[in-house]
Amino acid sequence: MAHIDLGQPILDRNERLAAVNRARFAEAGVFVLDLMASPGAGKTSTILATIAALRDRYRIAVIEGDIASKVDAEKVKAHGIPAVQINTGGACHLESDMIKRAVDTLSLDELDLIIIENVGNLVCPTDFNLGEDAKVMILSVPEGHDKPYKYPGIFQISEAVILNKVDTMPVFDFNEDEFNGEVHTLNPRAPIFRIAATKGEGVAEWAEWLAARIEAKKAERAAGADA
Amino acid sequence: MAHIDLGQPILDRNERLAAVNRARFAEAGVFVLDLMASPGAGKTSTILATIAALRDRYRIAVIEGDIASKVDAEKVKAHGIPAVQINTGGACHLESDMIKRAVDTLSLDELDLIIIENVGNLVCPTDFNLGEDAKVMILSVPEGHDKPYKYPGIFQISEAVILNKVDTMPVFDFNEDEFNGEVHTLNPRAPIFRIAATKGEGVAEWAEWLAARIEAKKAERAAGADA
Numbered sequence: 495m496a497h498i499d500l501g502q503p504i505l506d507r508n509e510r511l512a513a514v515n516r517a518r519f520a521e522a523g524v525f526v527l528d529l530m531a532s533p534g535a536g537k538t539s540t541i542l543a544t545i546a547a548l549r550d551r552y553r554i555a556v557i558e559g560d561i562a563s564k565v566d567a568e569k570v571k572a573h574g575i576p577a578v579q580i581n582t583g584g585a586c587h588l589e590s591d592m593i594k595r596a597v598d599t600l601s602l603d604e605l606d607l608i609i610i611e612n613v614g615n616l617v618c619p620t621d622f623n624l625g626e627d628a629k630v631m632i633l634s635v636p637e638g639h640d641k642p643y644k645y646p647g648i649f650q651i652s653e654a655v656i657l658n659k660v661d662t663m664p665v666f667d668f669n670e671d672e673f674n675g676e677v678h679t680l681n682p683r684a685p686i687f688r689i690a691a692t693k694g695e696g697v698a699e700w701a702e703w704l705a706a707r708i709e710a711k712k713a714e715r716a717a718g719a720d721a
Numbered sequence: 722m723a724h725i726d727l728g729q730p731i732l733d734r735n736e737r738l739a740a741v742n743r744a745r746f747a748e749a750g751v752f753v754l755d756l757m758a759s760p761g762a763g764k765t766s767t768i769l770a771t772i773a774a775l776r777d778r779y780r781i782a783v784i785e786g787d788i789a790s791k792v793d794a795e796k797v798k799a800h801g802i803p804a805v806q807i808n809t810g811g812a813c814h815l816e817s818d819m820i821k822r823a824v825d826t827l828s829l830d831e832l833d834l835i836i837i838e839n840v841g842n843l844v845c846p847t848d849f850n851l852g853e854d855a856k857v858m859i860l861s862v863p864e865g866h867d868k869p870y871k872y873p874g875i876f877q878i879s880e881a882v883i884l885n886k887v888d889t890m891p892v893f894d895f896n897e898d899e900f901n902g903e904v905h906t907l908n909p910r911a912p913i914f915r916i917a918a919t920k921g922e923g924v925a926e927w928a929e930w931l932a933a934r935i936e937a938k939k940a941e942r943a944a945g946a947d948a
Contacts, residue, residue, distance in 0.1 A: 532760045533843050533872060534864025561844060563870040584874060586813060586844035614871070615842060616760050617788060617813035636863035636886065637761025643790040644841070645760060647811060659863065662892055667919075692894075 508622055511590035515597065515625025522602035523715050525708040526610065528588075528624050530648060531632035533614030536658040538566045539691035540632055541609050545575055546694065547701035552606035552708060557596045559588040559613045566611060576600060587618035590625055607708055616645040628707060632656040635666050639673035642680055649680045654687065656700060661690035735849055738817035742824065742852025749829035750942050752935040753837065755815075755851050757875060758859035760841030763885040765793045766918035767859055768836050772802055773921065774928035779833035779935060784823045786815040786840045793838060803827060814845035817852055834935055843872040855934060859883040862893050866900035869907055876907045881914065883927060888917040 555576040558566040567579035578596040612619040631652040689696035782803040785793040794806035805823040839846040858879040916923035
């Protein structure tokens with residue numbers, strides 16, 4: 495089945511516009527993260543915790559994707575960070591043309607990092623390249639350790655996996671060994687970061703991974719400019 | 722946007738096959754429930770609790786929808802209940818042709834109730850009629866009280882809303898008054914059932930609502946046969 499519904503022409507068009515976005519991000523030297531998760535896994539809390547960890551080092555903006563409402567963008571703006579809300583209407587994922595329009599409202603040259611919060615969904619966002627530098631997913635402990643069996647695609651495409659709400663582990667029957675084992679079967683190289691975003695626990699390690707990626711892109715760009 | 726991706730021809734074809742399914746269910750006198758929720762909201766646990774509450778009164782079968790794996794069907798079968806696993810490959814929702822093929826493997830005349838567990842997703846399943854008698858959704862407390870703002874469609878299309886994992890309310894910052902208010906703004910007639918599926922708490926009230934719907938269908942069918 496694999497999304498044949500969506501139609502190859504839509505995926506092709508998305509891919510072309512993703513390349514346009516990627517070129518713009520490269521030119522401006524901004525690192526772009528596509529953050530994916532189920533509804534309620536803690537995407538916005540993780541973004542706020544990441545901002546707290548990295549805002550002294552990097553200039554950050556956020557693009558929020560939701561079917562409806564602007565509550566998430568408002569939460570981010572309340573912390574003094576530029577945020578653009580995309581409302582997809584009914585679409586279950588973000589596409590690169592939506593990102594293009596959102597980016598048009600930002601001053602790219604004044605940014606080091608854009609975090610895109612995708613629509614809450616473990617399926618549809620995996621097929622859509624947005625021009626990002628990395629896709630990362632969050633799974634939250636209450637969702638259960640069996641999710642890699644059921645939604646393998648998103649675990650395979652993510653460069654890192656954030657396990658959120660680890661502070662609620664005692665409340666839920668979450669088999670962490672089984673989870674880690676299955677994630678690494680699907681995606682042997684992805685690190686798994688254990689965090690409790692609302693409490694700031696474990697965020698430093700995740701933020702350092704992201705900072706290393708941002709620095710690698712800056713170094714690559716500087717090397718390109720020298721050449 | 723509203724799912725224009727999917728294409729009207731696909732929706733039209735789905736609707737035609739849903740009508741075929743509906744006619745088969747009506748002829749056999751079986752009530753069909755389409756149960757929708759995010760990944761990890763507790764669909765399978767709720768189904769098992771519902772089976773425990775109603776298995777003495779009704780003959781029940783389950784159709785499990787997942788991208789991959791057959792763990793849910795195996796959990797249901799372990800309780801001695803017929804279960805069919807549909808693996809969608811990558812599709813983010815069930816469609817009526819998948820239900821048709823699953824139903825072909827069941828003995829419809831020996832059933833009173835079929836529970837369909839849709840793919841974990843708050844967006845895509847809302848647009849697809851499967852021939853069911855009722856769509857019902859589960860939201861779990863860890864997902865947060867703001868989900869009706871972000872995913873209004875599924876709250877509007879559901880005839881009842883199950884709020885699961887209420888036993889974890891003390892662990893999460895869930896504003897139940899705000900949740901109830903927004904659900905009833907979107908869908909004034911939907912009852913909200915508070916349950917803790919894995920503990921069996923609150924399940925009786927939900928099961929009675931479902932039993933009343935099953936009885937109403939039986940009465941309607943008996944009236945039709947008399948006419």
